[in-house]
Amino acid sequence: MSIDKDTVKHISKLARISLDEKKIDNLSKDLSSIMKFIEKLNKINTDKTNPLTSIINASLKSRKDEVKDGKIRSQILKNSPEKNEEFFVVPKVIE
C-alpha cells in the first residue's frame, strides 16, 4: 500500500510531529517504499498461527508494590525545560 500525502499528514498528527510540505513529500515516498517492503508478509498464510506473546519461556516475576524512594521532587524537576518551584510549566491549556 502506498502512503499518500494525506495519510502522512494524518499519522503525523497522531504522532504529534509537525511537518512542512517538503518533508511530507519525502516521507510519502520513503514510507511507501518501506510499506512495500513490509508487505512481503502477505505472501505467508498465518491463519493457524497464534501471535507471539513472550520470547522467553519464563513467567515474569512480580514484586511487592512498595515505595522505595520518594521526596525527590527537586530531582524530577531538575531536567525540566520550564518549571516553577513545584511544577512543570506548559502553555496554557484551559482558557
Next chain:
Amino acid sequence: MSNISELSLTKIINGIKKKDFTSEEVTKVFINNSQNSKKLNAYISECFDDALKSAKSFDKKKDYNGLLSGVPIAVKDLFCTKDVKTTAGSKILHNFIPTYESTVTSNLWSKGAFLLGKLNCDEFAMGSSNETSFFGNVVNPYGKQLVPGGSSGGSASALAAELTPATIGTDTGGSIRQPASFTGIVGLKPTYGRCSRWGIAAFASSLDQAGPMTKNVEDCALLLQAMSGYDPKDSTSVDAKVENYSSKLTENVKGLKIGIPNEYRVDNMPTEIDNLWKQGIDYLKDAGAIIKNISLPHTVYALPAYYIVAPAEASSNLARYDGVKYGHRAKGKNLIEMYENTRSEGFGDEVKRRILIGTYVLSSGYYDAYYLKAQKVRQLIKNDFDKVFSDVDAILTPSTPSSAFKIGDKTDDPVSMYLNDIFTVPVNLSGLPAISVPAGYDENNLPLGLQIIGKAFDEQTILNLSLAIEKRANFKKNFKVWWS
C-alpha cells in the same frame, strides 16, 4: 609498559593487579588516545577528569577484588549515567542529565570499573551506519570514508581504535554485531532478559538487549559476566544463574553440532563472504565440531516483520519525549503545537520515519493487518529456531552481507540500509544470544565477522565456539593510526 592500549581488557586488569602499572597510568593512556581521536567522532561526552580522579582513588584504595578492577570504560550514550549527560544521539535529549544510573553500567562500576566517556550512536539506536546521530557520523578506523556500522558505531570505532579497553552497546536488530563485524572486534548480544534494560533509552522493548564489545573472546566472557543478572527494576530480566563464563571458557568444542542454515545464502552475497563462511565451517570441523545442514524456512520474513514490530514499539516508547519533563522544548502557541514543534525539531529523519511507520501500523483499522500479522510471523521464526535447536547446539552464519560501506552510500534509500541487518534481525525476534567474531578480510582489507547463534541462555557455548574460531582465524587488525 610501552603500549598499554594494545593489551586486552583481561591483560590490563591482570597488569593492574600485579602492579605492572597503575590504574592512573592505564587511564592516562586511554585519555590521551581519546583526545587524539577527534576525526573519528566517537565521543559525545568526555569524562576524562572524573575518570582520572577515580583512577587515583582506586590506586590509593588498592581493592583488587572486583572483576573489572581499576579500568576506565567508555559506554554507548544510550545508557543513563548519573549526573553525566545522556543524549541517545538525539537533539531531543541534547541537555538531559539523568539523576540515576542504568543497572548495567552500575554493575560495571560496582565491579571496579569507572566511566571514561559516552560514545556516539545512531539516534535512539535507529540506524546501521551511525549516520543518524545528531552529533554527526562516526568514522571507521579502517578508512576515512567508511562507516563503523551501527547503531553502536561509536562503541565499535572507539574500541577498534584503542580509545577504551572494552565497551558496551545495545542490540535491537544487530546494533552490536554488525558494527563489531565492520570494525574487526568481538560483539555479543545476550539472550533477551540476560541483562537488565533499566536505565537504557528504550527503542523496541521486546527486542532491546545490552551486550559487551571487546577485543577478544576472553574479554567478552569477562564483561558479559560483569554486566549480566536479574534486576527487580526490569521485570523482563530473567532470574537465571549468571555463569562464570570466563572460568568455563574453553576452545574444546569437540562433538558439538553446528547448524548451517541454507536460507542465509542470500542473492548477490559477495563471494568473499561465502568463502569466509566456508572457512568458518572448516575451522569448526578442525576443532572437532559436527556440521549439519539445517533449514530456517521463515528467515526471509524476518526483516519485514522486524520493520513492523520495532517501529510500533518505538512509536510508543518515544511518545514520552514531549518537551515537558526533560529534553528539548520548542515554542508553540498552545500545548499541542508545543508538542508537535518539539518533536519535529527534536527528532531526526530516521527516527521520524520509524515513529510514523509505527503509528501507522498501530492505527485504527490496521492493527490486525500489520502488527498482529508480524507477531504471528515472529512466532513462526521462533518456531524455526526451536525446531533446529532440538538437533544442533549452535548455528554458524556470516554476521553481515557486506563489509563496511562508504559514508553516504545508503542514506538515500532506507530499505537498502535495513537490508544490512538481514542475518542479525532473526536472532532479536527470537530472543536468542548471538556473537560476531572477526574471522577474516575481504579483498579491500576490510574486516568480516562470523555470527554464532546459540540456544536461549547458552552464551557459554557460543563463546566457546568463538574462541575456537578466534584461535584458528588468528585475526589481526591491519590499519595504521591515521586520525591523530
